[in-house]
Amino acid sequence: MEISKLLSALNPAQRDAATADSQHLLVLAGAGSGKTRVLTTRITYFCQHFDLSPWSIMAVTFTNKAATEMRGRLEELLGMPTKQLWIGTFHGLAHRFLRAHWAEAGLPQNFQILDSDDQTRLLKRVLKDMNLDEEKWPARQAAWFINSQKDEGRRARHISHNGDLFLATMQKVYAAYEEVCQRNGVIDFAEILLRSHELWLNNPTLLAHYQGRFRHILVDEFQDTNSVQYAWLRLLAGKEGMLTAVGDDDQSIYGWRGAKIENIRRFQQDYPQAELLRLEQNYRSTGVILKAANAVIANNSDRMGKNLWTEGTDGEPIKLYAAFNDLDEAQFVARSIEQQIGRGYARREIAILYRSNAQSRLLEEALLRAGLPYRIYGGQRFFERAEIKNAVAYLRLLGIRNDDIAFERVVNLPVRGIGDKTLETLRELVRAEGLSMWSAAETVIKQKLLPAGAIAKLAAFLHLIETLDAGTREAPLHELVDAVIKQSGLWQHHEKEKGEKGQARLENLQELVVAAREFDWDEDDAPSPLAAFLDHAALESGEQQAGEFEDAVQMMTLHSAKGLEFPLVFMVGMEEGLFPHEMALQENNLEEERRLCYVGVTRAMRQLYITYAEIRRLYGNESCKTPSRFIREIPAALVQEVRVKTQPVSSTPSPFRSNTPSVAVPRQTTLGGNESGEGALRLGQRVSHPKFGKGTILNFEGNGPNARVQVNFTDVGSKWLVAQYARLETA
């Protein structure tokens, strides 16, 4: 596309950002300010206006989704295939360097990637081998420790423990883990970045080569970079390269996994000449929504500073609903969605955002009852499913016999009578001789170190892998996958499984064959289709695409909503302790929670609903909640409280009581002729009914003897009853 035409479609700030020719550029891009558009236009501008070859541009993102999207848009803009453009995630690009220079990086050519699940399993082994009590030294904690060290660029040898037992132990574990990984030829996610960084540090010529090649590096979501990622970028950009960082300090919500919001400031310190531009005009949300977002985020200290504005109208006020419990909240959301669909919203335009996944269940149930199709984002991904990981483990063994993680995973799956005793013998050999499990097995067989029965079973397994490998050398990838699934016995194993679960697993395995058939092998990436496919499986967890185009209400955590937008948004569970989350408060992370709130509010385009419950059941016990402080941070004038029918509202003060005393509400409504003390029916009251059993009062309608009461019974669900006939007793 013609560049002048592209530029004329941008506003002045966007145009400045797209065309700035300073060597170092920092763009603070507010939510909905057209950031991706600026990035892609900037790349196009540099290609066309400066005649810079796409070959010399690198664009880095955090998720595969963002990378794919950017590539798609660029293909459109540039009007040509973008294969030579290096667009990808940090991990994807770093991995590419490692594949190309495996020897210099100190890796075997066929090194494999360990996902977090593999990592934890491996660490469990390591801890066990070190005779560390797993109660006291959980694998997950060790994994967390190692990953955060790697995120900071530290190796085991860099850790000084000063006699601290925890640090000293973790250092030993880290060192042992490094060794096992090296011996097995596997690298975890954090290692991909660290290793790639070290590759350049140790090979100045190589670094110089790439510095010469990549003349312009652009990073998206810069506020989410961790220390290694930032160091990696700086190193690659070098003295000559141009570096464009686009980000929003107000949307930094991944501090807990190593992201360094400080990198934005560091960028300015490290590149004092850097140009700073702000994109503040928002094209997404109404004035009301933006004012609310601005007001909330203004409570954070030490911001870079930014104020979103729009030329659009104010739009509808934010609707606030105080539910008396979590069930009521879910029902309210379902009812409101039905209403809004009646007013013309499509289901897919509506999102429910929550702080933690546990909240989704009640909402799901309410949507289900209302007959509203929904789709939940997040949850288990395709390549993380157990059955898929099993099949992949077989594939990995075909690739490298020495892959102990894969070996351990499937040596007895499906069961072939290779038990703990056999494996312990192998592991001992592994420890003593530094062998892999596979070669240990070969030794055990050759030297008959076990009873004949065990030897035979072990030999049969090795034979199975060898035969599979030999028989599929020439076969296309999907046939290989199919053969592995069938001949390993995995297929039969799941066929025998009863219930829907086995069926679902078979379908997933089938899907793996399909994925293999559709997989496009790029020779630059890996030496064989199988190797490339395994990398793909590790690096792209395979977000479920199925059902993506179905018209369904969208449900997800606030975190996974980042980068998305929806005409109608429900932010639910806005209670102290839940959002901001208790843990965050304890760890003094209130500001990050507030940024998360900012992210949530700015997802909404036309209308925002906020709900909270006064009583919520969490982890089995009910507790009283107070409205989130974030609600109070929204100016009252932007908010309209919603009441359902002649509802008794609020047993706790409205968050706006201080601003609008006239809204003060009677404390609690009691019902029927039984207003004195003990038998009184209240919202949230546990009651029992002679026929329906126990339940909780959800709702009232009307007054006096004809009042109706809605009870959610444990066994039969929710029912409306006329109070005077219901013979409800408080339970």
Added chain:
DNA sequence: GAAGGGTGTCTTTTT
């Protein structure tokens, strides 16, 4: 080695 019971955990998530 599958099934059942007991125990502990329970914020957010990509790669």
Added chain:
DNA sequence: GACACCCTTC
């Protein structure tokens, strides 16, 4: 309250 994980049992 739900689920995963570990251990024991048959």
